[in-house]
Amino acid sequence: MSAETKKLTIIGAVNEGIASCMAADPKVIVLGEDVGDLEGGGIVGVTRGLSAKFGDERVRSTPITEQAIMGAAIGAAMGGYKPVAEIMLMNFTTVAMDMIINHAAKCRYMSGGQTSAPLVVRMMTGAGISAGGQHSDFLEAWFCHTPGLKVVIPSNPEDARGLIVSAINDPDPVIFVECSRAYGTTTDVPVDITPIPLGKAKIVQEGTDVTIISYSEIFARAKLAAVELAKEGISAELIDLRTISPWDREAVIASVAKTGRAVIAHEAVRSFGVGAEIAATLQEELFGKLKAPIKRLGAAFNPVPFSKPLETAHVVSVEQIAAAARSTLT
Amino acid sequence: MASTSQTSGINAAVPDAATQIEIYRRMSLISQNDEASRRVIRSGRLMMPYYSGKGQEVIPSAISVNLTDEDQICTIYRGIHDMLAKGVPLNDLWAEIAGRVTGTCKGKGGPMHITHPKSGAMLTTGIVGSSMPIANGLAWAAKLDNSKRVVITNFGDGASNIGAFHESLNLASVWKLPVVFVCQNNRFAEHTRYAKGTSVDQISKRAISYGMPGYTVDGNDPFAMYAAANAAITRAREGEGPTLLECMTFRFWGHVFGDDDFYMTKEEKAEAMAKDPTILFRARLLTDGTATEDQLAKIDAKIATDIEAAIEYALGSEMPPVSELTTDVYAEAGVF
Ligand SMILES: Cc1ncc(C[n+]2csc(CCOP(=O)(O)OP(=O)(O)O)c2C)c(N)n1
Numbered sequence: 001m002s003a004e005t006k007k008l009t010i011i012g013a014v015n016e017g018i019a020s021c022m023a024a025d026p027k028v029i030v031l032g033e034d035v036g037d038l039e040g041g042g043i044v045g046v047t048r049g050l051s052a053k054f055g056d057e058r059v060r061s062t063p064i065t066e067q068a069i070m071g072a073a074i075g076a077a078m079g080g081y082k083p084v085a086e087i088m089l090m091n092f093t094t095v096a097m098d099m100i101i102n103h104a105a106k107c108r109y110m111s112g113g114q115t116s117a118p119l120v121v122r123m124m125t126g127a128g129i130s131a132g133g134q135h136s137d138f139l140e141a142w143f144c145h146t147p148g149l150k151v152v153i154p155s156n157p158e159d160a161r162g163l164i165v166s167a168i169n170d171p172d173p174v175i176f177v178e179c180s181r182a183y184g185t186t187t188d189v190p191v192d193i194t195p196i197p198l199g200k201a202k203i204v205q206e207g208t209d210v211t212i213i214s215y216s217e218i219f220a221r222a223k224l225a226a227v228e229l230a231k232e233g234i235s236a237e238l239i240d241l242r243t244i245s246p247w248d249r250e251a252v253i254a255s256v257a258k259t260g261r262a263v264i265a266h267e268a269v270r271s272f273g274v275g276a277e278i279a280a281t282l283q284e285e286l287f288g289k290l291k292a293p294i295k296r297l298g299a300a301f302n303p304v305p306f307s308k309p310l311e312t313a314h315v316v317s318v319e320q321i322a323a324a325a326r327s328t329l330t
Numbered sequence: 331m332a333s334t335s336q337t338s339g340i341n342a343a344v345p346d347a348a349t350q351i352e353i354y355r356r357m358s359l360i361s362q363n364d365e366a367s368r369r370v371i372r373s374g375r376l377m378m379p380y381y382s383g384k385g386q387e388v389i390p391s392a393i394s395v396n397l398t399d400e401d402q403i404c405t406i407y408r409g410i411h412d413m414l415a416k417g418v419p420l421n422d423l424w425a426e427i428a429g430r431v432t433g434t435c436k437g438k439g440g441p442m443h444i445t446h447p448k449s450g451a452m453l454t455t456g457i458v459g460s461s462m463p464i465a466n467g468l469a470w471a472a473k474l475d476n477s478k479r480v481v482i483t484n485f486g487d488g489a490s491n492i493g494a495f496h497e498s499l500n501l502a503s504v505w506k507l508p509v510v511f512v513c514q515n516n517r518f519a520e521h522t523r524y525a526k527g528t529s530v531d532q533i534s535k536r537a538i539s540y541g542m543p544g545y546t547v548d549g550n551d552p553f554a555m556y557a558a559a560n561a562a563i564t565r566a567r568e569g570e571g572p573t574l575l576e577c578m579t580f581r582f583w584g585h586v587f588g589d590d591d592f593y594m595t596k597e598e599k600a601e602a603m604a605k606d607p608t609i610l611f612r613a614r615l616l617t618d619g620t621a622t623e624d625q626l627a628k629i630d631a632k633i634a635t636d637i638e639a640a641i642e643y644a645l646g647s648e649m650p651p652v653s654e655l656t657t658d659v660y661a662e663a664g665v666f
Contacts, residue, residue: 029474057474058474060505062501063497063500063501063504065497065500065501067463067493067494067497067498068463068466068494068497068498068500068501070463071460071462071463071464071465071466071467071494071497071498072463072466072467072470072501073467074463074464074467075452075463075464075465075466075467075468075469075470075471075481076467076468076470076471076474077467078447078452078453078464078467078468078471079467079468079470079471079472079475080471080475081470081471081474083467095493098457098460098494099460099463099464102455102457102460103453103455103457103460103464107445107453108658108659108660108661109438109658109659110435110438110439110443110445111434111435111438111439111443111445111447111658112433112434112435112436112437112438112439112445112658113436113657113658114434114435114445114446114447115445115447115452115453116661118661147659148659148660150660150665171660171661171662172660172661199665246665246666
């Protein structure tokens with residue numbers, strides 16, 4: 001292993017991860033709208049260069065046909081391949097939900113283990129790019145609520161690369177969500193690729209007063225909030241979930257057992273969200289040890305609006321995270 | 331291409347005597363199995379939703395004699411006839427229907443979801459139209475494997491009105507996939523008559539939109555079905571792409587067993603049932619001199635014995651232990 005590093009965006013990281021899997025395993029194939037190089041290698045370029053390198057048979061641009069894309073991925077997975085399907089935007093999974101929920105997620109169970117769908121569905125989403133109500137939703141709770149699926153949402157390039165590799169090699173279907181606001185995030189990452197196991201959170205910063213649990217681009221906001229809190233003498237422990245389902249209960253429970261306080265922040269609407277599941281688990285496991293009520297932060301219960309001030313107000317802010325953490329200490 | 335002259339354009343392959351007898355064997359198996367299923371349900375020994383495929387038995391029988399063990403099928407809730415023709419073992423099938431741990435899917439699928447990849451039976455879906463997108467993926471895998479494998483995907487006439495049908499035919503055509511779309515047109519979608527829900531007089535005409543050949547075939551005629559299936563399967567095997575076959579037929583026992591057929595006339599039903607395809611084909615094999623009464627009687631008797639044995643095997647098998655509740659959700663146990 002070399003200790004060398006290089007600068008990488010999340011776009012480049014996911015690209016490298018997929019490319020390394022395709023080089024290692026001829027069964028890894030890619031499909032989706034505009035994913036081939038003739039069509040630009042994906043609308044933001046995540047799959048750029050893959051068809052040139054691995055050929056049009058393994059990297060197939062599809063018609064605009066989400067149901068057929070997911071069906072083709074499921075069938076090919078049943079047939080021994082490891083498809084990486086791109087659904088351009090998370091909202092477009094709505095027209096392929098039958099394939100994802102009734103078939104990909106359930107075929108292993110309903111066939112008594114005879115068939116399975118080891119595939120990855122990649123998609124981008126997120127408010128903040130003025131795309132309006134049908135192109136911005138974080139819908140991860142829907143998928144987390146479905147037995148048989150795994151859900152991964154990275155916040156930074158190194159995780160994105162390590163997680164996509166594990167997702168592709170996972171024996172079960174994985175929903176892989178890329179936040180459009182975070183795509184350009186550039187960091188130094190090791191040249192060598194190390195897979196990151198699914199289901200493992202990362203304690204990014206240790207602290208003693210309050211645990212802040214987050215993921216995706218909102219995690220970056222949690223980090224900024226922690227800087228503010230530190231100035232006030234509040235020591236926050238920061239957990240990046242990375243895999244949302246199955247989530248790392250052990251790490252989260254251990255951290256909150258230590259700090260006694262928890263704030264959970266995500267971009268999706270708060271009601272019935274991932275935060276509710278984590279908060280409920282924490283009170284089941286730590287009732288009596290908690291020093292304050294658990295705080296859940298998410299969007300208000302409305303579609304993602306277009307107008308800039310509304311769109312900005314929709315997404316959990318650094319200030320809201322800091323205020324929530326502060327409130328657990330008073 | 332799709333025309334009222336039905337299979338004009340098909341280079342008519344004729345099944346030899348042994349193949350005809352094998353088609354009959356599969357039809358007899360389906361018919362007798364249907365009779366046994368209804369008897370067992372009526373007796374109260376089994377409780378299950380049953381979507382009988384009786385009346386449609388020629389279609390999978392004449393198709394499957396053109397298939398190898400490696401070829402695959404996808405079908406729908408009304409697909410036990412397809413499963414039997416493809417060779418899913420009776421014992422495993424009955425045990426699954428009975429929710430037993432010895433079933434194809436350990437009892438986790440049930441009669442609407444028989445799966446048996448060892449027989450090439452990859453999927454039975456309860457969602458109208460959903461067999462088609464997944465069949466494309468299996469066919470894509472066959473193509474990537476450089477194999478000669480072919481995938482058959484079955485669905486009803488009603489399913490040709492759902493988006494998945496249109497997306498699937500389009501993709502199969504542009505990707506030239508080795509898949510055959512088999513529409514078993516039994517005149518009704520649940521209680522809705524064909525013409526009330528379908529914009530064309532023949533579903534095969536829809537193939538034109540997707541640049542593939544489409545044929546309307548008499549799905550109750552073993553010779554016509556064999557020829558059409560042979561042509562479509564050969565085309566798929568040779569890498570020339572998909573075909574849409576619309577197979578005209580009739581279901582004898584309504585949408586789901588127990589429905590009272592209020593949506594059709596007694597005459598219509600009686601007329602269709604008077605032409606029981608298994609009885610007619612049996613008679614034809616005898617008049618043509620293709621088989622003797624003794625030969626066919628032996629085939630029928632063997633099937634009857636096998637079915638009774640399968641029912642006893644199934645009902646005598648253990649139910650799945652409750653520990654099975656949470657297995658097979660993920661590859662690895664204890665993910666949650
Ligand atoms: C997506 C979906 N919508 C509705 C249903 C309920 N349903 C089950 S079977 C059926 C009729 C389908 O008719 P057809 O495709 O002609 O097949 P057949 O049952 O006649 O074989 C309907 C509406 C369903 N299972 N899936």
